Amino acid sequence: MADWPDYELIDFGTDGLGRGRRLERFGTLVLDRPCPAADGVTKQRPDAWAAAVARYDGARATDGVWKPAPKKWAPAAACRVPIGQGLTLGLTPTPAGQIGIFPEQFINWRWMYDRLNRYERPLRVLNLFGYTGGSTLAAAAAGAQVTHVDASKPSVQLARDNAERSGMAAAPIRWIVEDAAAYCQRELKRASFYDAVILDPPSYGHGPKGEAWRLERDLPRLLELCRDLTAASRCLFLATCHTPGIGPAELSAYLSDAIVGDCSAPPASGRLWLSTPEGRRLESGVFARWPS
Structure with a gap:
């Protein structure tokens, strides 16, 4: 988003297994996460996905895993939000693939x-x-x-x-x-x-x-x-x-x-x-x- 420098939806679309995913940047971190809304959509920037710091995978939303483990990339990670004088939201990866933002x-x-x-x-x-x-x-x-x-x-x-x-x-x-x-x-x-x-x-x-x-x-x-x-x-x-x-x-x-x-x-x-x-x-x- 042009008016939110710390966030960017880089790309979204179906992976090689036919599952929808989205590639996003939060602050300096690029994450690859599941996205049912992207099922059947063709990725437009396939080369960009290699920049992901971490990827979440799982057969269901509640039994997946982050690779690498969040302790290697999430501590102290945060995203600045331009509301008022500015908010700062921390990235808090969960076993369900959410990150708290x-x-x-x-x-x-x-x-x-x-x-x-x-x-x-x-x-x-x-x-x-x-x-x-x-x-x-x-x-x-x-x-x-x-x-x-x-x-x-x-x-x-x-x-x-x-x-x-x-x-x-x-x-x-x-x-x-x-x-x-x-x-x-x-x-x-x-x-x-x-x-x-x-x-x-x-x-x-x-x-x-x-x-x-x-x-x-x-x-x-x-x-x-x-x-x-x-x-x-x-x-x-x-x-x-x-x-x-x-x-x-x-x-x-x-x-x-x-x-x-x-x-x-x-x-x-x-x-x-x-x-x-x-x-x-x-x-x-x-x-x-x-x-x-």
């Missing part, structure tokens, strides 16, 4: 920062399924008071590490390890309300006490809770999704059903894309956000 969210981080920065007072922002904190830090950089919620204690620690890397260890952020719906229900009982909600729910998951999450079953109720938590002073609502079968229209409908009765206009929605320097686009999820 989701570059398709950059457009949302920038939109969120610009929106929140317009208010003279610091808004209260609730970030559900906050993972490694990119959205939390973008909101805090705009002056918001953020509550970061994730069911995974290690993920919340990674987000706190990213806050420290970004010089935001003292920012007004509350770090909560909890099931998203359970936390929202308790906040309603406490009459603890918010101005904005951000959420990037997974297709499936479990809370810290084994609470099962199924997006198509549980998202409508969670959005209703978020609606009630923001009823008095709603300023911003952002949802993103990577669940197969849920496109922009479906995600927008989820938000509309929950909040459109209280809003002056329906949410905007669309697809998230990553682009190579040559302009090739790789689909990377969907978004719905209000106001448009």
